[in-house]
Amino acid sequence: MSPDAAPILNVAGLVKRFGGFHALDGLSFHVAPGEILGLVGPNGSGKTTAINVVSGLYAPDGGEVRFEGQPIGGLASHRLVHRGINRTFQVPKPFMSLTVRENVDVALAYGRARTAPPPVAQLLEDYRLGEVAARPAADLNSAQQKMLDLVRALATAPRLLLLDELAAGLNPAELDWIAQRIKALAAAGMAIIVVEHLMGFIEQITDRVIVLNAGRDIFEGKLAAAVKEPQVIEVFLGGEHAR
Ligand SMILES: Nc1ncnc2c1ncn2[C@@H]1O[C@H](COP(=O)(O)OP(=O)(O)OP(=O)(O)O)[C@@H](O)[C@H]1O
Ligand SMILES: [Mg+2]
Numbered sequence: 515m516s517p518d519a520a521p522i523l524n525v526a527g528l529v530k531r532f533g534g535f536h537a538l539d540g541l542s543f544h545v546a547p548g549e550i551l552g553l554v555g556p557n558g559s560g561k562t563t564a565i566n567v568v569s570g571l572y573a574p575d576g577g578e579v580r581f582e583g584q585p586i587g588g589l590a591s592h593r594l595v596h597r598g599i600n601r602t603f604q605v606p607k608p609f610m611s612l613t614v615r616e617n618v619d620v621a622l623a624y625g626r627a628r629t630a631p632p633p634v635a636q637l638l639e640d641y642r643l644g645e646v647a648a649r650p651a652a653d654l655n656s657a658q659q660k661m662l663d664l665v666r667a668l669a670t671a672p673r674l675l676l677l678d679e680l681a682a683g684l685n686p687a688e689l690d691w692i693a694q695r696i697k698a699l700a701a702a703g704m705a706i707i708v709v710e711h712l713m714g715f716i717e718q719i720t721d722r723v724i725v726l727n728a729g730r731d732i733f734e735g736k737l738a739a740a741v742k743e744p745q746v747i748e749v750f751l752g753g754e755h756a757r
Contacts, residue, residue, distance in 0.1 A: 519546040522582055522705045523568065523674055529576030530563050530729075537563040539729035540577070545705045547673065550696065552716045552737065553709045555726030556749060561709040562604055564726070565676045568707075569601040570594040581674065595625050601676035604709075606663035608651035614638065614662055615647040618669050625670030637665045640695070657684055674705045681715050693719045713737070725749065 521544035530538040538560050545551040553561045566572045568579055570591035579587040586594060594600075608617050618634050625631075638644045641661040646654060651662060660680055667675060677696070681689055689712070696719055700706050710716050716723060717737050725733035725740055727749045733740050740746050 519548060521546050523707075524580040525564075525568065525577070526580075527577035528564070528567060528574055528579065530560075530567050530572060531575045536729050538567065538574075538577075541726065541729060541731055542577075543724045543731055543734065545674070545707055547703050547705050548700050549722070550700045550706045550708060550720045552720035552723035553707060553726060554711070554713070554716060554723050554737075554740075559726040559749075560729040561726055562678055563729070565601055565678050565707070565709060568674075569599055569676055592624065595670050595672075596628070598628065598671070598673035599676070600625070600667040600670050600672040600674075602660065602663040602667055602678055602680055604678040604682075606659045608654070608659055608662055608666075610652040611650055613648050613650055614643055614654065617651050617662055618665055621666040621669045629671045631669050631671040634665075634669060637668055641665050657688060660684075668699075672704065674707070675699065676707045676709075678709045679711070680708070681710055681712055689715055713741075 524544045526542045528538050528541040529536065541560065541564055543551065553564060555561055567574050570589050570593065573588040578585060581597060581599060609620065615634065615638065618637070622634065638647050641664060643658065643661055643665060646658065651659065654662060664680060681692060684692060693715060696706060708716065708720060720737060722735060723737045723740055724731045725746050732749065733743050733746050
């Protein structure tokens, strides 16, 4: 954790529209090397869209995204992977007919990491995929598919890693284990953005959180402070109370 380090990513006033709908409506945040930032907010608040724009899947319609000081808004995903940004998907889609190992090899070939990534065999062992490395990805359960998605991203040696609900569906023991792994990645200097609904997990691993509502940041700070903010409580509980 290095909260005093200069940000590696700066997002300012980000806008993303789908037709007339503003999925992101002036979102601002930053993350530093070695830091784990949580992005939390109700369903549909724009968390995945934020990851999609920062990782180059969608071009922004407004605002600025800077990585290592350079504007990157609108650059394609493969270019951003080469620059050092990679992500996992809320619903991973591995190449089902390829083996686990081949899926990672595709990422390696496409990733062209600037810095040497860890050996693939080591990554597969580290994320408990060693024994299934020669099996088709179609044989994996959903937790294993999430780990494969993470290994695929790590194989490109990202300096900024975006995790979209990686922990959803893991059992408590797996959650503790993956929390330690994510913390170790940050301790080695990676900047990590974690989107998650599981607040216990967010509390365990994040240094800071951004709370999103309707495509905007409505809170920035520690999760413990966020849950005392009336505006945050309203966003998380308002819908249920209104029902
Ligand atoms: N490709 C798209 N086309 C049209 N609308 C979209 C698209 N992607 C996202 N949206 C809309 O943008 C809003 C934000 O969606 P997003 O997936 O970013 O939310 P989220 O915070 O990740 O939600 P969840 O917690 O359910 O994953 C939603 O209203 C969603 O329907
Ligand atoms: Mg989402």
